[in-house]
Amino acid sequence: MTDALKEKLLMELVNLDAPWVKKNEYASEGGYLNWLPVAEFSDGRFLLGLTSKGLWARSTEFAVQTVADEAVYVFFLPILEEAPEVVRDKMVGGLKRYGLSQEFMDTFPFEKIVVTGLKSQSEYWSNLALKWVLFVPRSNSLKVEVEALSKAGETQKIRHAARKIIKQLKVC
Structure with a gap:
């Protein structure tokens, strides 16, 4: 992911007038993250979105987990259960719903x-x-x-x- 694209994403998120959801941060003691659901997969069991810090994340019933390091990539494998074209369409649609550019898919x-x-x-x-x-x-x-x-x-x-x-x- 390019630093310029991540910076652009952060700038757009800061200025975004959207309904941020506050949820517990996975594996943190009492930490919270603000996040926006972008796409739904696996019949609603897997929600993918963006945090206010510009990180992609998945939401479980109780917490939000960011794609921060290799140790957590395994938790994002369910995205592979759908065809690449379907995933792309859902993510692009979700980004556009918030007025965000589809170029931010490149940060995933x-x-x-x-x-x-x-x-x-x-x-x-x-x-x-x-x-x-x-x-x-x-x-x-x-x-x-x-x-x-x-x-x-x-x-x-x-x-x-x-x-x-x-x-x-x-x-x-």
Whole structure:
């Protein structure tokens, strides 16, 4: 994420006249975050939004958890359960509902969440993450994880899907 884009997002959030929701911050003792729900996934069980500090977050019934470091990316894997196009449309629609630019989607760590799915050692998450590989920026770590799955994936189906994606990555 570029610093300029994050700065622009923060400026727009400061000036935003929106119904901020105050919720407990996950894993903090008594801390609160103001956040805006942007998109709903998994039949309403997974709410994705932005905090007033410009961080993407997910809301549970009791708390808001930000995408702050690698340790929490696993909690954002449910986003992979929907097609990339659907996720994009829902997020863009949510941003526009608040008058925010769709360019702020670039601040969401899609690639890191996909890499987390590829590393998960779960057939379910690996399979979903493989479906996303061609829709996210392709870093070296993403390619390394796809190659690792092609050799040592949980199942033959995963290994074959990873090999197919490697071929597609070489064409792109």
